[in-house]
Amino acid sequence: MAIEHFDVFVIGTGNAGKHVAYDAVEAGLKVAIADNREFGGTCANRGCDPKKVLVGITEVLERSRDLSGKGIDDLPKVNWGDLMKFKETFTSAVPFTTERKLKDAGIKLYHQSPKFIDAQTLSVEGKTVTADKIVIATGNIPLELKIPGREYAHISDDFLELKELPESMIFIGAGYIGMEFAHIAARCGVDVTIVDVNDGILSNFDSQLAKYLQENSEQIGIKFVFNARATAIEKLRKNYRVTLDQGDESFELKAEMIFNTAGRAPAIADLELENGNVAFSKKGIEVNEYLQSTTNVNVYACGDVSDTSTLALTPIAHQEARVVAKNIVKGENYLKLDVPPTPSVVFTQPQLATVGFNEKEAKEQGYDIVVREENVPTWYNSKRMNQNCYAFKTIVDKETGYILGAHLLSWDAAETINMFVMAMCGKLDVNTLKGMVFTYPSWSNDIKSMI
Numbered sequence: 001m002a003i004e005h006f007d008v009f010v011i012g013t014g015n016a017g018k019h020v021a022y023d024a025v026e027a028g029l030k031v032a033i034a035d036n037r038e039f040g041g042t043c044a045n046r047g048c049d050p051k052k053v054l055v056g057i058t059e060v061l062e063r064s065r066d067l068s069g070k071g072i073d074d075l076p077k078v079n080w081g082d083l084m085k086f087k088e089t090f091t092s093a094v095p096f097t098t099e100r101k102l103k104d105a106g107i108k109l110y111h112q113s114p115k116f117i118d119a120q121t122l123s124v125e126g127k128t129v130t131a132d133k134i135v136i137a138t139g140n141i142p143l144e145l146k147i148p149g150r151e152y153a154h155i156s157d158d159f160l161e162l163k164e165l166p167e168s169m170i171f172i173g174a175g176y177i178g179m180e181f182a183h184i185a186a187r188c189g190v191d192v193t194i195v196d197v198n199d200g201i202l203s204n205f206d207s208q209l210a211k212y213l214q215e216n217s218e219q220i221g222i223k224f225v226f227n228a229r230a231t232a233i234e235k236l237r238k239n240y241r242v243t244l245d246q247g248d249e250s251f252e253l254k255a256e257m258i259f260n261t262a263g264r265a266p267a268i269a270d271l272e273l274e275n276g277n278v279a280f281s282k283k284g285i286e287v288n289e290y291l292q293s294t295t296n297v298n299v300y301a302c303g304d305v306s307d308t309s310t311l312a313l314t315p316i317a318h319q320e321a322r323v324v325a326k327n328i329v330k331g332e333n334y335l336k337l338d339v340p341p342t343p344s345v346v347f348t349q350p351q352l353a354t355v356g357f358n359e360k361e362a363k364e365q366g367y368d369i370v371v372r373e374e375n376v377p378t379w380y381n382s383k384r385m386n387q388n389c390y391a392f393k394t395i396v397d398k399e400t401g402y403i404l405g406a407h408l409l410s411w412d413a414a415e416t417i418n419m420f421v422m423a424m425c426g427k428l429d430v431n432t433l434k435g436m437v438f439t440y441p442s443w444s445n446d447i448k449s450m451i
Contacts, residue, residue, distance in 0.1 A: 003128050003129065003130055004127070004129050004130075005030075005129070005130045005131065006030050006031060006032045006108070006129060006130070006131045006132070007024065007029035007030045007031065007131070007132050007133065008020070008021070008024040008029050008030070008031045008032075008131060008132070008133045008134075008135065008328060009031075009032045009033075009034070009114070009122060009129065009131035009133070009134050009135070010024075010031065010032070010033040010034070010134075010135045010137060011033075011034050011035075011113070011114055011134070011135065011136050011137060011138055011271070012033075012034075012035060012041065012135075012136065012137035012138040012139060012303070012305070013033055013034075013035040013039040013040060013041055013098060013102070014040070014041020014042055014043060014044075014137060014139050014303060014317065015041055015043055015044075015303065015314050015317045015318055015321065016041075016137040016139075016302040016303030016304075016317040016318070016320055016321040016324075017033060017035075017041070017135065017137030017138075017302075017303070017321070018033065018040075018041070018098065018102065019318060019321040019322070019325065020135050020137065020300075020302065020321045020324050020325045020328070021033045021102065021105075021107050022102075022105060022107075023321075023322075023325035023326075023329065024325060024328060024329065025105050025106055025107050026105075027329040029328075029329070031106075031107045031108070032107065032108040032109070032110060032129065032131070033102060033107050033108070033109060033110070034109070034110035034111070034112060034113065034114050034124055035110075035111065035113075036111070036112055036113035036270070038094070038095035039094075039095045039098040039099045039102070039109075040094040040095050040097075040098040041139060042139050042140075043314045044091070044094045044098075045091055045094050045095065046091075046156070046157045046160055047156075048314060049090055049091070050087050050090055050091050050160050051156075051160065051180060051181075051347070052347065053083075053086060053087045053090055054083065054087060054160070054184050055180065055183075055184065055347045055349075057078060057083055057184075057187075057188075058183055058184050058187045058188075058349055059349060060076060061075075061076065061078070061187045061188075062187065062349045063385065064076055066385055066386045066387050067385065067386055070386050078188045078189070080162070080164055080165050080188065081163070081164070084161075084162070084163070087160070110124045110125050111125070112124050112125045113138075113270045113271065114129075114271070115270065115271060115272040115275070116271060116272050116273060116274075116275040116276030116278065117275055117276075118275060118276060118277075119276050119277050119296050119298055119299075120132070120134065120276075120298050122134065131298075132298065133298055133299075133300065133328050134276070134298060134299045134300070135299075135300045135301070135302065135324055135328075136268070136271070136278075136285055136299065136300070136301040136302075136305055136306075137301070137302050137303045137305060137317075137321070138266070138267040138268060138271070138303075138305050139266075139267050139303055139304045139305055140264035140265060140266055140267060140304040140305065140312060141264060141265060141266075141267045142155040142156065142260055142261075142262075142263075142264055142265075143260075143262050143263040143264055143265045144260075144265075145172065145230065145233075145260050145262060147230055147231055147232055147233065148231075148232045148233070149232050149233030149234055149235070149240075150233065150260070152233045152234075152235055152240050152258060153172065153233055153258045153259060153260040154257060154258065154259045154260070155259065155260055155261075156177055156181060156259070156261065158259075159181050159185075159259060165185065165188055165189070165190050166190065166255075166256035166257045167190065167191060167256050168190060168191040168192070168193075168239070168254075168255040168256045168257070169182075169185050169190050169191070169192050169193070169255055169256070169257045169258070169259060170192075170193045170194075170195060170240075170242055170253055170255040170257075170258050170259070171192070171193070171194045171195070171259045171261045172195050172196075172230050172242070172258065172259065172260055172261060172262050173194075173195075173196060173260065173261035173262035173263060174194045174195075174196035174198070174200075174201040174202065174224070174226075174261075175201075175202065175203075175204075175261060175262075175263060176202065176346045176347075177261045177264075178194055178196075178259070178261030179194070179201060179202060179213075179217070179346055179348050180346060180347050180348055181259065181261065182194055182217070182222055183217065183220070183222070183348040183349060186217075186220050186221050186222050187220060187349075191221070191255075192221065192222045192223070193222070193223045193224070193225065193253060193255065194222060194223070194224050194225070195224075195225045195228050195230060195242070195244060195253070196224075196225075196226055196228070197227065197228065197229050198226065198227070199226050199227055200214065200226060201213065201214050201217075201224070202346060202352065204344075205344075205346070205352055205354055205407070206354065206358055206393055206407040208373065208391075208393065209352060209391050209392075209393065209407050209408075209409045210352065212375060212389055212391050212409055213346075213348060213350065213352050213389075213409055215389075216350060216388075216389045217348070225244065225246070225253070227246055227247065228244040228245065228246040229244065229245045229246075230242050230243070230244055231243045231244065231245050231250070233258055236254070238256065239254045239255055239256050240254065240255060240256070240257070240258045241253070241254050242254075242255075242258060264304075264312070265282070266280070266282075266283065266284035266285070266304070266305045266307075267305060268280055268284065268285065268305060273285075276296055276299065277295050277296045278293050278295060278296050278299050279293065279294050279295040279296075280307070281307050283307040284301065284304070284305045284306050284307040285299075285301035285305055285306055285307055286307050287300070287301050287306050287307060287308065289336045289337055290323065290327050290332060290333055290334075290335070290336060290337070291306060291308075291320055291323050291324050291327070291337055292327065292332060297332065300324045300327065300328065301324075302317065302320035302321050302323070302324045303316075303317035303320055303321065304317065306320060308320075308337065310337075310339050310342070311342055311344055313342065313344060315342065316339060316342060319337070319339055320337060322335075323335050323336070323337050340421075340424075340425050341355050341356050341421055341424040341425060342355065342421075343355040343417045343418065343420075343421050345413065345414040345417065347414065349411070350387070350389050350390070350409050350410050350411055350413065351408075351409070351410065351411070351412070351413035351414045352407075352408070352409050352413060353407070353408045353409075353413035353414055353416070353417035354405070354406070354407045354408075354417070355405065355406050355417055355420055355421050355424065356395070356403065356404050356405035356406060356420075356424060357395055357404045357405040358395070358405055358407070359371055359393070359395055359405075361405070362395050362397075362404045362405060367397050367398075367404060368397070368398045368399060369395050369396060369397060369398060369404065370395075370396045370397075370398050371393065371394070371395055371396075372392070372393065372394045372396075372450060372451065373391075373392070373393040373394075374391065374392060374450075375389075375390070375391040376390050376391065376392070377389060377390045379446060379449075380441050381410075381411075381412070381441060381442070381443050381446060382410065382411070384441075385411060387411060389409060389410075390409065390410045390411075391408075391409040391410075392406070392407065392408050392409070392410075392450045393405075393406070393407040394406050394407075394420075394450050394451050396430055396451060400429060401429030401430045401431060402424070402427060402428075402429055402430075403420055403423050403424050403428075403430070403451065404424075406420035406450070410443065411443075412443040415443065415444075416443045416444055416446070416447065419444050419447050420447065430451040433447065433448060433451060434448050434451070436448075
């Protein structure tokens with residue numbers, strides 16, 4: 001059987017991979033794409049999109065609870081089964097639709113994770129194929145807990161497929177995934193405990209705002225155990241037992257379900273990258289500023305699997321896919337990766353959002369800064385919803401008046417943070433922002449009081 005050759009072979013059908021494939025085939029190149037899971041990637045099938053559907057319910061529950069006795073008499077009840085059916089209306093058609101669109105575009109599909117044979121040769125579905133350019137866009141997968149009984153720990157994929165909620169859950173990891181799912185579960189009546197090796201939640205976010213969020217989480221019944229490392233999971237009759245080491249002491253917790261939310265790692269284990277002379281690290285495929293492999297000029301990587309300084313977010317995957325596609329179609333040094341200020345959000349309630357530098361980073365960069373930090377639950381937008389948690393921190397360059405960083409904790413932080421993104425990208429100084437007229441009363445109008 002003849003070896004089939006492609007101009008471009010893409011590994012991964014998420015946001016990064018499929019967009020490279022579309023751009024390449026539109027340029028007249030012969031393209032193939034492969035995935036070892038359902039086509040469409042993490043975000044659409046088992047990540048951001050279905051998760052946000054579940055978050056929508058918690059927003060209704062939270063708003064109703066806050067306004068109980070302020071005009072709301074009967075609190076709503078959750079029908080988890082109906083919620084999951086609603087969620088499936090967003091996810092069930094994704095694999096089929098993605099495959100159909102790729103096939104209609106003239107892209108050849110493979111349903112397996114390829115393995116490198118050499119620098120430009122892959123083995124996939126029992127066939128050998130070659131390609132001028134190979135694009136790795138396999139994303140991230142849950143980080144494995146290397147402890148006895150790890151097979152008993154569920155992952156975020158499993159949470160999104162739960163037919164019914166258990167009475168209790170333990171989340172091992174207080175990052176954004178653990179916090180988001182813990183908030184969903186707790187607001188739906190589950191007894192939730194979060195365990196983490198650090199001394200607080202969300203170590204990549206502003207520590208004071210994260211502390212406020214932790215306190216708010218405790219108010220809805222979430223329990224936290226910090227500076228504790230899980231060392232084993234055991235199956236009991238009904239529950240599971242987690243053994244934890246905390247300093248010199250060891251103790252146990254029990255719950256009906258255990259979730260591994262300890263982080264994510266590049267999905268590269270099955271690729272046999274060594275055969276292709278593709279260098280990688282714990283953060284993913286090592287690439288240059290053109291997202292080209294540092295050791296194999298025929299290979300590119302984009303999205304969460306690339307080892308760059310960017311955040312592992314869907315909008316960044318789109319940016320990186322564009323860079324890779326341009327460099328393949330136009331020439332390998334055509335376009336460098338240049339990512340603008342990028343916001344990140346934890347979809348708890350309240351939401352925690354950030355963009356730009358934190359205070360320490362700004363000082364390390366040599367800026368003379370003005371920092372404003374307040375907890376302002378008495379501001380109108382928070383008070384009208386009878387909420388007790390609204391805080392911000394802004395970091396401004398004293399010389400230019402430009403915003404260097406913004407950190408928000410509020411009901412609307414995921415939307416309000418975009419105002420700061422626009423100001424930073426457009427290089428609008430604080431005086432210009434203060435001189436603008438926004439709708440009132442609105443969350444966005446509050447930013448003028450934050451700078």
